[in-house]
Amino acid sequence: MRQKRAKAYRKLMALYSMSFGFRQPYQVLVDSEMCKAATELKIELAKQLNSVLQGDVKPMITQCCIHELYLLGKTQQPAVDLAKTFERRKCNHREPIPGEECLTSVVGETNKHRYVVATQSQPLRVKLRSIPAVPIVHVNRSVMVLEPPSDATIRSKEHTEEQALHPTGSEKQVLAGPSTSTEPPRKKKGPKGPNPLSVKKKKVDSTPKPPAKDKGKGKEKPTVGVRDAAVGEKRKRDEIDDREKVASSEQQVGDAQQDEPKRKKKRRRKAVDSTAVAAESTSIPS
Template identity: 55%
Template sequence: MRQKRAKAYKRLMHAYCVTFGFRQPYQVLLDAAFCESIARSGIDVEKQLETVLQGNCKPMITQCCISELYALGPSGQHVVDMAKNFERRKCNHREAIPGDECLTSVVGTTNPHRYIISTQSEPLRNHLRSNVPAVPVMHVKRGVTVMEPMSEVTKEKKESMETQSLAPPPSSIPAPPPPTASTSTDPTSKSTAPPPKKKPSGPKAPNPLSVKKKKVVAPPPTAGKGKGKESVKRKRDEEVEVTKKKAEEKKDEEDDGEGPLKVNIIGGDGEAGGEAGEGAGGRKKKRRRKRGKTVAGAGAAEEAEGEGSGEDSE
């Protein structure tokens, strides 16, 4: 089967399933002429029906159609053997009637059991197409099983069912309020109720995601908190002043004592630097004086020796 035809059949069966409640396995009723044509072409019936319907199916046949196959005689024995493998559908006819009338009575006017009819009878197909909605019809044409498109009666039934499903139920529609003395029945009379206010049309607020966030201002400190902070600051200042005073006193004691003198190598302008410079300069002068005295004493001794040697030579 061609892909285009297979898609059309699948779409058609989906519409039957959604709207009319068809379900798998599909119940397929076959008549005697359809069984004879299928047997003549040598096609596997169940496989062919599943290919056309795009799903699992259940071939069925009535007792009246089986009796028509028995009437064929020995030449139709292979068709009878094939039909015996199908499921037997009870038609409740005590005496056998023609196959078209039997299938018409089984389907009824609304097809409550959701049968799919496979027949070669043209009058039966016309009757089902024009009078009974929701009945898929199949037949064999040139050795190929074909399913007919949806009939007009079926389309009308489908549209009416869709409109009913979309419309609200009558119980949910509220009843109109009863007329009162204040409401007048005259349509020309003007109502005293004010007209509804229109919403103001103007510039809308900006996008909150594109607006810069406002800075949060910290609240002013309370009286209790301010006093605590000031007391802590005062304590810190007092401690710093005490440490400064102690450091200054230590410096004064070191300058007045006989400890080692600190020389300001960098040459600072402070008082400590000047005092240290003066102490170092005094020491250097004393050393120079001592050296000068020793040099002078050595020179006098040499002169005395020189004079004594001169006298001896004379």
């Protein structure tokens, strides 16, 4: 294939991919007429489809098209053998119908499964041109050709591009909601504060403070609450000791006062006894 033609085909498939969602491997529906033309012209159908569509392809055929080849007799046995190598596409027709009607029903009105149709039937190609987004491939003098997009395809492409430019319903609600409902509140003008550049900064003492001496290194200092509790208990103990000392001293003074008259009586008794003994000694004659 020439480089100019390959470039044009590449642009066409890019259009189908960007606008209608075609992806590789492309699903190619082949009819009975294309199988006959490929065997007669000795064309490698799968290889030619790869080069024309500029990507991987997956050839497919319906049961109705194969039935048409069987009806042609043994003369078209090579075409039947070629058709059997393709993937079978279920058309859901209990009784076989003509291949053109079968492919038209499979493609549908919108080609939602993104099929590429390879056919030699002129009436079928006319029908498919009225359906948007249907790439058509045919053989012209032993050369496989990809047809340019139809008018229906171009109109559908322009419509989708125009819709993409306008916002959707949900986007319109989001855009229309907060803008028209309320306006942002205005700030009230009030007294202004002083200019921070004109305010003097606080002076910071640059003289370093001497580090505090740690008397007990390695010992954990008690917290403020624990220290206060310990000081309170010590004060209570000192007060109790002072009271006990005062009481003991008072008791000793009282005991001493009680013992003084007894000592005086004992002294008096001793004095009386000494006078009596002296008197008796004097009264005894010698």
